[in-house]
Each structure stands twice: as C-alpha cells, then as structure tokens.
Amino acid sequence: MITVLLADDHATVRSGLRLLLSAHRDLEVVGEAGDGAVAVAQARALRPDVTLMDVRMPGVDGLTATEQIVAGGWSRVLVLTSFEVDEYVEGALRAGADGYLLKTVGAGPLADAVRRVAAGEAVLAPEVTRQVIAGFAAAGGPHARRPIPQAAAGADPGARLHDLTEREREVLAVIARGLSNAQIADALTISEATAKTHVSRVLAKLGCTSRVQAAILAREAGV
Template identity: 60%
Template structure:
C-alpha cells in the first residue's frame, strides 16, 4: 500500500493504523500527486490511499494517471464529500471513496475490499448517489447526459455483454461484492471475479464504480 497525503501527521497516523494490521503492508508515502505517481510506478503497490487536495498535481489527476497506467487501485480518503470531488474521483478511475471521518475498522475493511477488487463508497456518498438516481438526475461519472432507468435493450454500451455478464453488471449496480455476486448467481467467487473483469473490459471502464454507474444509468439496478 502507498499513502498519499500532504500532511505528514495524517500519513503518520494512517501508517500506524495500517501497520498494525497483519495483512496490510505500507511500502511508501507521498506528499503530493507527482511523488504519488512516481512511487506507484516504482513500488507497484496493490492500493494507493489517496488524498485529493494536495499541492501541485492533485489527487484526482494523480488517480487518473495511476489508473490509466494500471499501476494500482486507488482508494480516495478525503475530508471533502462535495459532489465535484466524488464526480472527479470516479471519472478518474478511483475504486473507492471514503471520508477521513471513517472509523479505523471501516478504513481497514475498505482497503481490504479494494485490494480484493471490490469497490467502496462512503455511506454519505452512497445515499446522495442513490438519491440522484431516484430523482432522475444525471449520474456522476457519465458524459452523455443519459438518464437512469432508460430501457436497456437499446443501450449500445451493453451490446457486447452476454446475458450472464448483464446479470453481473446489474449486481455491480446494486453494489454487490464478488462474494455477493457469487452467492446471487450461484457461481464461485473466482468465476464472479472473472465475469467482473470481462464486464469492465467490454464497457471500457476502469473500476467497478464506473461499471455500477453504467448499470444504474442503463436501468439495470
């Protein structure tokens, strides 16, 4: 794991918490986005815990570069849950978005889930996203202005998906983990993970979060 935050005291606190977990290994730190990208390239961590507001290259731009190059999954950890930050982080390819007010146990669980290929959203953010979908607003992370709840059969983004992959996409739209998908579809967790990877590739998205947005936008969730 790589820690990226411009406050040394916050990095120290996070490192103390994460180092105490037997299954988490902090391999490096960064005080700005430029160093975060450089260290991600050099160290190839599984997860980058990324602050958004940093000097120079900010966390959103660093997230975009790290995910575009396939260097690591990014879990955003920030003080701010403003819509523009959520939207920017999801567009940039973040696999999770958590607030710094989260309990230590929730942070550790989020790190583990992202490392395992799952997505994580802070409960406050999830409620707002669901409210936006319910009201017919444009889903964050989409550029075409499509509205959730439209018929799926004519949605060109789903044209290459098999029926099973559509089921998996719908499950992603409901926020299910690989384990949850496996239980719902009566398949193994490894098979669920394979299906998720294929869905992401066919949709041309980087993360489960972006796939979930497509699912809800297309009316699957």
C-alpha cells in the same frame, strides 16, 4: 501481504495512517507522497496494491493523480478525504478510483476497505453512497472529469452493453447494486470464482477501470 502507498499533504495524517495500517499484519505501507506528482511517481515505481489518495494536495491534485495512476495501471486507488462534496466524489470515481471514504472512518473499517479494494471490490462511504448513485443517474453530471467508459465517449449508454452476454448483463445489474463477489455469487447461485471471472469480463468489455464505473454506466443505461 497487501502493499499500500499513502498520498496526503499532511505529514501527521500520513504518520497516523501508517500507524493504523501497521497494526494489521497483512497490510504494509511501502511509500508516502506529499503531493499528486510524487504520488504518481511513487505508484509507477512501487506498484502498490492500493494507493490511499487525498483530494486536495499542492501542485497536481488527488483527482488528476488518480486518473494518471489508474490509466497507467500502477495501482488501485482508494480516495480518503475530509470532503463530502459531490464534485469531489464524482471526479474521483470518474477518474477511476475504486472507492471514496471520509477521514472519519474507523481504523478497522479502513483496513477492511483497503483489503476490499485490493481484491477488486468497490467501497463507498455510507454518507455518500446514495447521493453518488442518484447523481450519476443523469448521464455524465456537470463535474465529470472524463466519460465512462473513456472508449465510449459520446455514445448512448445502452449501446455500450451490446457485447455483453445475458449472464454478464445479470452480473452488471448486481454490480450496480454494489454487491461484493461473494454476494454476487449468492445472488446468481454461482461460485465466487465464477462471479469474479464474470465481473472481470464485464469490466473488460465495457472498458471500465473499476466496478464503480461499471455501476455508474449501468445506472446511466437504465440497468
């Protein structure tokens, strides 16, 4: 069972999301939050597998809440919003979100995205994928909320990769292409379990909290 926390300032949206997700037996909504501060408190208390986070909320906004939740290690975050705005996309991913979807997403793709994020994969709305990768090709971007990774603030992106083995560099390169663990396994002719282990090691060595952050760092470093 994958547990989910809903964070949105509109009760009708939360009700709709709960109804959509409850149709899937492997997904369980364990809590709701109408603002960022409550979302952080709920994530800390409930430790859901995935938090569906809106961007614009009263008080503590969704980006700040995402950063706090990810930093605390309490939940993975999938941003679900109405706004296809570069600033929000960049801010969400740099805050540590594992994905960014628009509220126009269908019920089936949303449920699948929750499963993928819970499994440690990255999910981006097709509408924003290309612009995100292009935008992060330049180091940082004007709207970055914090460096990627945080431990390497101010460092040359290429210098952050020196601890990676040759195989881990190959894994990072395919992470940057947005491949899933299964696709990485196929691309490198290894088992899916081995691919998952390599991905975890790459994220740990780079100090990244998500595959998206690792992909951004790879692009900045020219991988």
